[in-house]
Amino acid sequence: MKLLVTGGAGFIGSAVVRLAIAQGHEVVNLDALTYAACLDNVASVADNAGYAFEEADIRDAAALKRVFDTHQPDAVMHLAAESHVDRSIDGPGSFIDTNVTGTYTLLEAARAYWDGRGRPEAFRFHHISTDEVFGTLGETGMFTEETPYAPNSPYSASKAASDHLVRAWHETYGLPVVLSNCSNNYGPFHFPEKLIPVVILNALAGKDIPVYGAGLNVRDWLFVEDHATALLTVVTKGEVGRSYNIGGNAEARNIDLVHMICTLLDDLRPAAKPYAEQIRYVTDRPGHDLRYAIDATRIRDELGWTPTVTLAEGLAFTIQWYLDNEAWWTALQNREGVGKRLGVA
Numbered sequence: 637m638k639l640l641v642t643g644g645a646g647f648i649g650s651a652v653v654r655l656a657i658a659q660g661h662e663v664v665n666l667d668a669l670t671y672a673a674c675l676d677n678v679a680s681v682a683d684n685a686g687y688a689f690e691e692a693d694i695r696d697a698a699a700l701k702r703v704f705d706t707h708q709p710d711a712v713m714h715l716a717a718e719s720h721v722d723r724s725i726d727g728p729g730s731f732i733d734t735n736v737t738g739t740y741t742l743l744e745a746a747r748a749y750w751d752g753r754g755r756p757e758a759f760r761f762h763h764i765s766t767d768e769v770f771g772t773l774g775e776t777g778m779f780t781e782e783t784p785y786a787p788n789s790p791y792s793a794s795k796a797a798s799d800h801l802v803r804a805w806h807e808t809y810g811l812p813v814v815l816s817n818c819s820n821n822y823g824p825f826h827f828p829e830k831l832i833p834v835v836i837l838n839a840l841a842g843k844d845i846p847v848y849g850a851g852l853n854v855r856d857w858l859f860v861e862d863h864a865t866a867l868l869t870v871v872t873k874g875e876v877g878r879s880y881n882i883g884g885n886a887e888a889r890n891i892d893l894v895h896m897i898c899t900l901l902d903d904l905r906p907a908a909k910p911y912a913e914q915i916r917y918v919t920d921r922p923g924h925d926l927r928y929a930i931d932a933t934r935i936r937d938e939l940g941w942t943p944t945v946t947l948a949e950g951l952a953f954t955i956q957w958y959l960d961n962e963a964w965w966t967a968l969q970n971r972e973g974v975g976k977r978l979g980v981a
């Protein structure tokens with residue numbers, strides 16, 4: 637299959653690109669190369685004959701038309717987005733521009749291309765979204781594909797809006813779409829502003845390890861390479877018009893996750909004192925959802941996908957990757973404006 641992957645220079649997109657090439661697909665990686673992108677993430681496949689890169693913005697209709705006409709993809713996997721909740725609190729505008737207007741522009745470009753080819757049934761537009769569109773859970777319960785949308789942050793509201801657009805382009809125009817909503821990803825190439833890299837890198841630097849509020853927020857953690865497998869399963873086998881929840885079966889409170897990382901680091905890179913002594917509680921993020929949990933029964937029963945990596949295995953692998961790849965993360969940390977902010981007082 638020839639896949640047009642948007643956001644393929646980002647964290648999850650690059651895992652999809654690497655896996656798709658390994659599985660024998662052709663890949664066109666379309667990315668605007670924002671602050672969050674890093675072409676080193678796909679360096680391992682850049683010389684592959686089946687790989688092409690297009691620097692383009694999903695809000696640029698003319699550029700999208702050129703890319704569709706040039707490459708003639710069989711499917712779109714749409715991951716390009718503004719993705720950092722904290723940044724969406726400071727500056728929601730770019731989240732509306734990219735996640736809503738950009739998704740609309742991409743849908744229109746895909747529709748024109750699909751119409752122009754005689755509306756092939758096998759074409760797919762796969763929209764990659766988040767469990768954050770469902771809002772927050774209490775102590776119990778799980779998000780299913782039927783859970784009503786109730787987004788609480790500018791980020792999740794912009795993703796919810798894009799999900800609705802994708803659904804509507806299927807219902808109104810017949811565009812063959814599939815959707816997936818996943819939990820928090822982690823793993824190699826995770827941008828150094830996100831929670832797990834922040835914990836690892838602050839610990840190693842001897843800095844405070846910040847934990848929002850009392851650290852009681854619960855997230856389900858999905859190893860990014862498991863997620864990439866799930867996404868390629870959805871785009872190749874998913875039923876048109878259907879959405880699939882993807883989770884890691886790995887719920888943890890933030891404070892427990894941070895302690896797990898500190899304990900693993902104590903083994904892998906022992907310091908004079910246990911890393912947990914660097915933990916500091918900081919003012920909570922406004923609108924901070926208490927708990928997310930994914931019921932991934934549908935993708936397991938209908939498409940045969942389950943996560944394979946436990947949280948303990950995935951964290952150990954990830955920490956070792958950060959220890960082995962200092963040049964990668966120091967270059968990103970040195971980018972203008974990166975890591976300057978945590979939370980709004």
Ligand SMILES: NC(=O)c1ccc[n+]([C@@H]2O[C@H](COP(=O)([O-])OP(=O)(O)OC[C@H]3O[C@@H](n4cnc5c(N)ncnc54)[C@H](O)[C@@H]3O)[C@@H](O)[C@H]2O)c1
Nearest residue numbers: 643645646647648668669670672673693694716717766821
């Ligand atoms: N990271 C997670 O835990 C998580 C969880 C659930 C869903 N998601 C979703 O998965 C997708 C990928 O997330 P990620 O963590 O890899 O994000 P990321 O921020 O690491 O990467 C996003 C990529 O999109 C590109 N991009 C941004 N704006 C663009 C534009 N206007 N045009 C073209 N390219 C643009 C960036 O340059 C970057 O390479 C997003 O849609 C996100 O909402 C992420």
